[in-house]
Amino acid sequence: MKYDLFLRYGPALLRGFGVSLLCWIVGSLGGALLGFVIACLYRWSAWPVRWILQAYIEVIRGTPFMIQLFVLYYGGPYAGLVLSPIQSGIVSFVVYGSPYFAEIFRSGFEAIPKGQLEAARAIGIGEFAILRRIMLPQMMVLITAPLTNFVIILSKETAILSVVTVPELLYETQTMAAETFTFVEPFLALSLFYWLLVVVTAELGRRVETYAMRHLRRSASAT
Amino acid sequence: MTADPSQSAVEPIMTVRGLSKWFDDFQALDDISLDVNRSEVLCLIGPSGSGKSTLLRCLNFLERYQAGEVRKEGRLIGWQEGSASPRKPLRPAALREQRRHIGMVFQQFNLWPHFTARQNVAEALIQVQRLGRDEAYSRAEAALDKVNLGDKANNYPSGLSGGQQQRVAIARAIAMEPDIMLFDEPTSALDPELVGEVLAVMKQMAAEGMTMVVVTHEMGFAAHVADRVGFLESGRLVTCRPPADIFGSEPSDPRLRSFLQTYRERNVV
Amino acid sequence: MDFSFDVILRNMPYLLAGARWTLVLSLTGISLSVVLGVFICAARISAKGLLRRAAAVYISAFRGIPLLVQLLLFYYLLPEIGLDLPALAAAILAIGMCSAAYVAEILRGALQSIPAGQTEAAEALGIPPVALWRRILVPQALRLGLPSLVNELILLVKVSSLASVVGIGELTRVAQNITGQTYRPLEIYLAAAAVYFVINFTLSQLGRMAERRLRLD
Numbered sequence: 001m002k003y004d005l006f007l008r009y010g011p012a013l014l015r016g017f018g019v020s021l022l023c024w025i026v027g028s029l030g031g032a033l034l035g036f037v038i039a040c041l042y043r044w045s046a047w048p049v050r051w052i053l054q055a056y057i058e059v060i061r062g063t064p065f066m067i068q069l070f071v072l073y074y075g076g077p078y079a080g081l082v083l084s085p086i087q088s089g090i091v092s093f094v095v096y097g098s099p100y101f102a103e104i105f106r107s108g109f110e111a112i113p114k115g116q117l118e119a120a121r122a123i124g125i126g127e128f129a130i131l132r133r134i135m136l137p138q139m140m141v142l143i144t145a146p147l148t149n150f151v152i153i154l155s156k157e158t159a160i161l162s163v164v165t166v167p168e169l170l171y172e173t174q175t176m177a178a179e180t181f182t183f184v185e186p187f188l189a190l191s192l193f194y195w196l197l198v199v200v201t202a203e204l205g206r207r208v209e210t211y212a213m214r215h216l217r218r219s220a221s222a223t
Numbered sequence: 224m225t226a227d228p229s230q231s232a233v234e235p236i237m238t239v240r241g242l243s244k245w246f247d248d249f250q251a252l253d254d255i256s257l258d259v260n261r262s263e264v265l266c267l268i269g270p271s272g273s274g275k276s277t278l279l280r281c282l283n284f285l286e287r288y289q290a291g292e293v294r295k296e297g298r299l300i301g302w303q304e305g306s307a308s309p310r311k312p313l314r315p316a317a318l319r320e321q322r323r324h325i326g327m328v329f330q331q332f333n334l335w336p337h338f339t340a341r342q343n344v345a346e347a348l349i350q351v352q353r354l355g356r357d358e359a360y361s362r363a364e365a366a367l368d369k370v371n372l373g374d375k376a377n378n379y380p381s382g383l384s385g386g387q388q389q390r391v392a393i394a395r396a397i398a399m400e401p402d403i404m405l406f407d408e409p410t411s412a413l414d415p416e417l418v419g420e421v422l423a424v425m426k427q428m429a430a431e432g433m434t435m436v437v438v439t440h441e442m443g444f445a446a447h448v449a450d451r452v453g454f455l456e457s458g459r460l461v462t463c464r465p466p467a468d469i470f471g472s473e474p475s476d477p478r479l480r481s482f483l484q485t486y487r488e489r490n491v492v
Numbered sequence: 493m494d495f496s497f498d499v500i501l502r503n504m505p506y507l508l509a510g511a512r513w514t515l516v517l518s519l520t521g522i523s524l525s526v527v528l529g530v531f532i533c534a535a536r537i538s539a540k541g542l543l544r545r546a547a548a549v550y551i552s553a554f555r556g557i558p559l560l561v562q563l564l565l566f567y568y569l570l571p572e573i574g575l576d577l578p579a580l581a582a583a584i585l586a587i588g589m590c591s592a593a594y595v596a597e598i599l600r601g602a603l604q605s606i607p608a609g610q611t612e613a614a615e616a617l618g619i620p621p622v623a624l625w626r627r628i629l630v631p632q633a634l635r636l637g638l639p640s641l642v643n644e645l646i647l648l649v650k651v652s653s654l655a656s657v658v659g660i661g662e663l664t665r666v667a668q669n670i671t672g673q674t675y676r677p678l679e680i681y682l683a684a685a686a687v688y689f690v691i692n693f694t695l696s697q698l699g700r701m702a703e704r705r706l707r708l709d
Contacts, residue, residue, distance in 0.1 A: 062646075062692040063685040064653035066664055071685060074671065075678030159558035163657060170561060183568060191557055198556045283616055315621070323618035333609035337632050346627065347617040392613075399617060 005185050009176045013186075016172030017193050020158045023086065023168060024197075027093025027158075028151050034094055035101025040131075042102070043109055057099035065096045066160055073164045089161040089168075097154055104146045108139035140212035148205025155197050169193055236261045236403055236434055242281060242291035244274075244458075251277045252288065253458040259403065262432040266445040266466075269455035270482055275438045278455065279405050282436065283325045284318060295325070295403070323351050326396030326404040330411050332388045334380040340367060340391045341376040344398050352399070366398035367391070370424045386417030390424055397428070404428070406437040422448075442486060446470045454479050499676045500683040507680075510666030511687050517584060517655055517662055518648035524588030525648075526641070529595030530630060536600055547596070554593035560654050562586045567658040583655040591648055598644065602637035603629060635706050642699030646692045653688075663687060 042053050060068070072081070072095075073088040083091065112135050120130045162171035169190060176186040235258035244252040251274045259265050267275040280286040282293055284301030293300045300321055303311045312318070334343050344363035348354045354362070367373050370390040380388050389409055396404060406425065410418040422444050429435060429448050439445060445452050446466045453463035456478050462469070474480050535547035554562070566586040570577055577585070606629065614624045634641070656665035667684040671677045 058693070059685075059689055062689040064650040064664065064688055066653045066656070067667075067681055067685045067688060070664075070667070070677065071681040075681050078676075078678040156556075156558035159560040160654070162560075170558070174564075177568075183572060187561065187565060187569070190561060194558065194561075195556055285612060285616060319615075319618035319620060321618075322616055325616070327613070327616040329609055329613060331607070331609050333607070333613035335610055335613075335628050335632075337628075337635065347614075347619055350620065350623040350627065351618045395613075395617070 005176070005180055005182060006189065009172075009180075009186070009189075012172045012176065013169065013189055013193070016167060016169040019086065019166065020155075020161075020168040020170075020193075021197075023089045023093060023161060023166065024155050024158050027090050027097060028154050030090070030094035031097025031154070032101045032147070034098035035103075036105050038098060038102035039105035039109065042106060044127075053102075057102060060095060060099045065092070065157055066163065068092050068096055069160065069164055085161070085164050085166040088164065089158075089166045093154065093157070096157070097150070100150050101147075104143050104150065105139070107146075108143040109135065111142050112138055137212070141209070144205060144209040144212055148201060148208075151205075152198055152201050155201065156194065234261050235259060236296060237282065237436075238294045239278075239282070240292050240294075242278070242288055242293065244277060244281065244286065244288040244290075251458050252281070255291070255458075255460045257453065257460060257463060259434060259436055260450075262434055263450045264429045264435045264437065264448055265463075266449040266452045267436065267438045267455060268440070268442070268445055268452060268482075269461075273455040274458040275453075275455045276407050278460075279407050279436060279438050282405055283322050283327055284312075285327075287312065295321070300325075319351070323347070323399055324402045326399060326401035328389070328392050328396055328404065328406045328409050330408040332380070332385070332392045332412070334388055334392055334395075336380050339377050339379055340372060340383065340394075343380070343391055344395045347395065347399055362398055363394070366394040369397065369427075370394045371420075384417060385413045386420045389413065389421045393421075393424055393428075397433075403434040403436065406435065406439070408438050408440065410439070410441055442470070442483075442490075454482070456482070496676065496679055499674055499679045503670050503674070503680060504683065506666055506670060507663060507684055507687055510661060510663040511691065513660060513662040514649060514652050514664075514688075514691070517580075517587060517652040517660065518645060520584050521587035521591055521648045521652070522641070522645045524584065525591035525595045525644070526634075528588065528592035529599055532592055532596035533599040533603065533633075534625065536596060537603065551593040551596060554590045559586070559590050559651055560657065562590055563654055563658055579658050579660055583652075583658060583660050587648060587652065587655070591644060594644055594647075595641065598637045598640040599630075599633045601640075602633040605636060606632050638703055638706065639699065642695060642702075645699075646695050649688065649691055649695065 038053055038057070042050055069088065069092045072092045073083065073085065076083055076088065116134060117130060120134055125134075158168055159170040161168050162174065165171065173186045173190045177183055180186075237259040239255055239257040239259075242252055242255040243250065253274075255278060267278065269275050277286055281288050282300070284293075287301070292302070298304075298321070301312060301318060303313055313321070335346070338346060341360055341363045344366050345356070345359040348359035348362055349356065352359075364373060364376055367376050370393050372387060372390050372394065375383060375387060375391075378387075380391070383391065389412075393409075409425070410421050413421065418441070422441065425435070425437070425444070426448055437444070437449070446469075449466050451463055452466050452469045454461045454469065454476075461476055461478055462474075468474075469479070470483070474483065532547050532550055535543040536551070538544055538547075563583060563586045566577070566582040567579065570582060610628060611624065614628055619628075652662055653664040655662055656668060659665065661669075663684055667680050671680045674680065
């Protein structure tokens with residue numbers, strides 16, 4: 001094991017890790033937001049809109065992320081959409097993740113008993129307040145685990161961005177491997193970075209879940 | 224079913240001595256001693272949580288116990304003979320060999336839903352007794368006939384009523400031609416109108432001389448079919464006597480008295 | 493912009509030829525992963541602590557590292573330790589071994605929904621463990637897990653696109669090659685996306701049909 005390689009390539013790997021993190025976090029947040037909007041639109045619109053949304057969900061879920069990325073990055077310019085590798089990485093992440101997020105939110109909506117909503121409407125609470133004050137807090141308990149799960153899946157998909165020369169972690173790792181004719185060291189470092197990402201995300205998910213479940217604990221304090 | 228009347232009277236087929244079992248700190252069974260005689264029907268009654276199902280499950284070693292022993296025809300069940308404390312359980316193959324001669328029927332039937340009634344009954348004949356498929360199937364059909372389900376051989380469990388499912392489960396056990404049958408609350412999961420058909424089959428088996436240990440809440444069955452009735456409370460075998468002594472006169476034991484009283488009050492029509 | 497359907501039509505035969513390899517990759521991948529997955533799942537719930545831990549490590553390792561990285565490792569690293577596999581074999585192995593980690597968890601979930609009484613009934617009859625697994629647990633787990641397994645197959649159709657990176661001539665690779673000659677990425681990649689979608693849509697319909705047919709009532 002050549003430890004000095006880590007010193008020499010450490011900054012590049014860290015930079016790559018940073019790019020991976022950026023694409024992942026911005027992509028996840030954007031995807032979740034778009035997914036939430038889709039789920040809400042689906043819930044509160046008529047069938048033509050629903051039909052279009054369902055088609056969108058099916059098509060995006062039925063095609064590989066890599067192909068979506070290629071359409072955007074290589075095909076985009078021919079449709080007047082010129083994006084840098086990182087930009088197209090983030091945008092395709094948002095698009096790719098949105099139907100999965102939408103499905104998670106939709107299952108959360110459906111888990112709230114209808115009677116609760118009727119009770120709220122009966123005493124005159126508005127639809128937006130119902131969503132914010134009654135549905136979301138309860139949904140959080142149910143959807144945190146699948147959300148965490150999917151965000152972890154997304155973190156691994158960032159590796160695919162290397163194919164369109166986004167200078168993320170795998171890209172930097174391959175550069176290191178090619179320049180030093182080593183293999184074990186770069187990929188060991190890479191695995192460590194991904195492992196770190198997964199462990200931290202899983203722990204964060206657990207904390208959010210505990211927080212979201214606070215009203216279900218038997219001796220919950222009032223705060 | 225091969226009872227010889229000349230020796231059936233008092234020869235025990237199964238003996239339980241000093242049986243105690245703990246679930247962590249909770250003592251489920253407390254120093255139980257009991258004989259099961261050949262061709263006898265022994266019913267175990269008692270309030271829920273009294274340990275009667277646990278005792279039954281110790282008889283074929285589905286539950287491990289910490290002290291005491293269960294012997295069938297002199298052979299120690301489940302543990303290696305003469306092994307020092309902590310005792311060593313038998314090797315799995317040896318335990319399986321013992322269990323194939325002890326039939327068991329469960330409260331929840333526990334049929335395999337992806338097999339037809341015939342396949343459910345034939346499975347152990349094929350896998351354990353190593354019979355060929357055709358022979359296993361014809362023996363399975365004979366066993367189903369015995370429980371009056373010959374015409375349902377091709378049904379899946381989901382297409383049978385609870386009572387029919389339980390009868391298939393009984394056929395599954397008797398097809399193995401066991402020396403003794405254990406019933407764990409066989410009618411407790413059934414709708415009231417389906418209880419009768421299962422009890423009728425069990426009565427028939429008793430009449431044919433099958434040795435049966437039955438954990439039950441059906442006091443009528445215990446009173447009319449059992450040779451002896453054991454009453455358990457808080458893990459102890461309080462008494463074990465002929466049903467006339469239990470149900471006939473007012474029992475002397477206060478715990479049994481209060482149990483029967485509660486039972487009668489609940490079942491006043 | 494001049495979107496040309498003509499380019500798509502002319503190149504469709506090549507794309508479909510590539511799609512054949514996509515199917516080969518994903519079908520052999522899922523076969524490998526189901527077989528492996530049964531054993532990993534059995535180890536994961538075994539009474540032996542060592543087996544249980546080994547299975548847990550396998551599952552978290554193969555689920556924790558991006559598949560693309562695993563593919564590169566199989567492709568580049570195996571030759572270094574003397575195992576010179578053809579690219580196709582390396583890709584199938586990587587896809588199958590990674591998917592096995594997910595299949596093992598799918599099967600574990602399905603097994604947990606089989607009532608414990610069924611196993612007890614088998615034990616009370618003296619049915620040996622191998623027969624218990626082969627005849628009673630695995631068939632039911634596969635049936636209960638079928639919707640998830642079809643999803644996994646659809647996932648494999650999609651991730652098989654990664655094999656293009658190690659030069660397998662499957663759908664994505666073929667699309668790249670055609671793009672290199674025609675300079676029509678928008679048309680070609682959209683066409684490739686359509687082919688993927690048709691494959692997956694068909695699979696999900698087939699899965700639904702099988703599910704209906706396997707229902708036991």
